[in-house]
Amino acid sequence: MAREKWASKLGFMLAAMGSAVGLGNIWRFSYVAGENGGGAFLLVYLFFVFVIGIPLLLTEVSIGRKAQSDVVGSFAKLSPGTPWFFSGFFGVAASFLILSFYSVVAGWSVYYLWKYVSGDFFTTPEGGYEAAFGGFISHTWQPLFWHALFMVMTIGIVLVGIKKGIEAANKIFMPTLAILLIGLAAYSLTLEGAMEGVRFLFQPNWSALTNPAVYLAALGQAFFSLSLGMGAMLTYGSYLSKENKLPSATIGIGVMDSFFAVISGIVIFPAVFAFGINPSSGPPLVFITLPGIFDQMPFGGIVGLVFFFALALASLSSAISILEVPVAYFMRIFHWSRKMASVLTGSIMFLLGLVVSLGYGVLAGVSPIGDRDIQESMDFIASNILLPLGGLAMALFVGWYFKKATALEATDLTGNAFGPIWYGIVKYIAPVLIILIFLNAIGLLGM
Numbered sequence: 251m252a253r254e255k256w257a258s259k260l261g262f263m264l265a266a267m268g269s270a271v272g273l274g275n276i277w278r279f280s281y282v283a284g285e286n287g288g289g290a291f292l293l294v295y296l297f298f299v300f301v302i303g304i305p306l307l308l309t310e311v312s313i314g315r316k317a318q319s320d321v322v323g324s325f326a327k328l329s330p331g332t333p334w335f336f337s338g339f340f341g342v343a344a345s346f347l348i349l350s351f352y353s354v355v356a357g358w359s360v361y362y363l364w365k366y367v368s369g370d371f372f373t374t375p376e377g378g379y380e381a382a383f384g385g386f387i388s389h390t391w392q393p394l395f396w397h398a399l400f401m402v403m404t405i406g407i408v409l410v411g412i413k414k415g416i417e418a419a420n421k422i423f424m425p426t427l428a429i430l431l432i433g434l435a436a437y438s439l440t441l442e443g444a445m446e447g448v449r450f451l452f453q454p455n456w457s458a459l460t461n462p463a464v465y466l467a468a469l470g471q472a473f474f475s476l477s478l479g480m481g482a483m484l485t486y487g488s489y490l491s492k493e494n495k496l497p498s499a500t501i502g503i504g505v506m507d508s509f510f511a512v513i514s515g516i517v518i519f520p521a522v523f524a525f526g527i528n529p530s531s532g533p534p535l536v537f538i539t540l541p542g543i544f545d546q547m548p549f550g551g552i553v554g555l556v557f558f559f560a561l562a563l564a565s566l567s568s569a570i571s572i573l574e575v576p577v578a579y580f581m582r583i584f585h586w587s588r589k590m591a592s593v594l595t596g597s598i599m600f601l602l603g604l605v606v607s608l609g610y611g612v613l614a615g616v617s618p619i620g621d622r623d624i625q626e627s628m629d630f631i632a633s634n635i636l637l638p639l640g641g642l643a644m645a646l647f648v649g650w651y652f653k654k655a656t657a658l659e660a661t662d663l664t665g666n667a668f669g670p671i672w673y674g675i676v677k678y679i680a681p682v683l684i685i686l687i688f689l690n691a692i693g694l695l696g697m
């Protein structure tokens with residue numbers, strides 16, 4: 251059977267944007283930015299996205315398009331008889347770890363959406379949102395139901411295929427998401443006191459830049475948010491043909507991803523400041539703080555409904571790109587049908603996620619790595635170790651294993667004035683920076 255392809259380059263771009271824009275832009279970005287000084291963090295983050303992230307995105311997509319295979323197969327095909335294909339295993343492993351907790355958190359968003367649809371969250375629940383959230387995530391089977399539902403939706407899209415499943419879904423999701431988030435941002439800006447939030451987001455507090463942790467947080471956020479290093483972008487690139495030019499496409503994806511991060515910052519921070527909440531309240535910002543804020547707003551119930559609908563959509567379009575990584579791999583090595591590969595892989599991820607979810611309930615107190623709970627431990631191994639290692643392998647592969655002419659040709663940069671700049675970044679700058687994140691992740695720098 252011929253390998254599947256995107257129907258159009260636009261379809262690929264929407265799917266790649268769908269992969270990039272997700273919990274990372276809304277849930278993770280807002281609390282990491284809030285904890286790391288707002289405007290200063292935004293500047294450093296944008297600097298990393300444009301200087302390192304987009305060049306690496308181009309690199310990752312180009313490997314897939316050149317090889318026309320999955321994350322393991324691409325390395326094997328382009329460098330037969332060498333151990334490079336091992337780097338693909340980091341991606342496959344990361345996909346299992348990330349999707350199993352991603353689906354649990356995305357399941358929480360779907361639950362919140364339901365609570366707004368049913369009207370329960372139109373008024374503050376008894377004991378407040380903190381108690382409501384805590385009670386929900388520590389319940390044994392309730393969050394599992396929403397995690398299962400989210401996983402079923404993810405599998406349902408992936409098993410249909412590239413064109414009719416992933417591409418078609420993203421063609422609906424992405425424009426909807428854009429309209430919803432821009433609408434929410436516009437509304438947020440009309441709130442009294444909103445300007446303080448805008449200032450927090452756009453007026454850099456330069457003193458935050460003296461803290462080395464800000465740079466590392468920003469670099470890590472750029473990686474996670476652009477879906478880099480796992481092979482999701484590589485696998486999506488493998489459904490492209492040579493006629494689709496990559497540099498403009500990858501710049502478009504990077505710009506859109508940052509745009510959505512900024513937009514969700516504009517949704518969240520003005521509201522946070524208008525209601526006098528501390529922006530550095532951490533991961534619960536979205537699930538505890540925001541509903542409390544929505545409650546006090548005019549039409550807050552509708553705003554909450556739209557917000558959690560957008561969050562669920564954004565998570566779904568990212569989750570399908572994560573599931574596609576092992577699905578493409580298993581379809582090739584085991585000759586499974588797409589249906590079989592999606593259902594089996596998704597079910598294993600559901601089971602792994604079960605452990606993550608129970609980590610907030612009956613398994614509370616289990617901390618596999620240091621003082622991290624189960625979810626944080628999986629995020630740590632995947633995001634801080636496997637993603638940087640995968641990204642490093644891709645940069646070294648294209649920068650050092652390929653000849654310069656091959657690298658430029660693979661990325662459609664032959665004869666392009668940006669070619670040498672891109673090459674220098676991928677060969678030297680990106681590897682050095684990734685090694686720095688990696689050392690930080692395993693605590694060698696102690697920063």
Ligand code: PHE
Pocket residue numbers: 269270271272273274275348474475476477478480482568571572
């Ligand atoms: N980029 C996605 C987000 O921001 C998460 C993701 C990470 C997706 C790695 C694919 C690969 O939510």
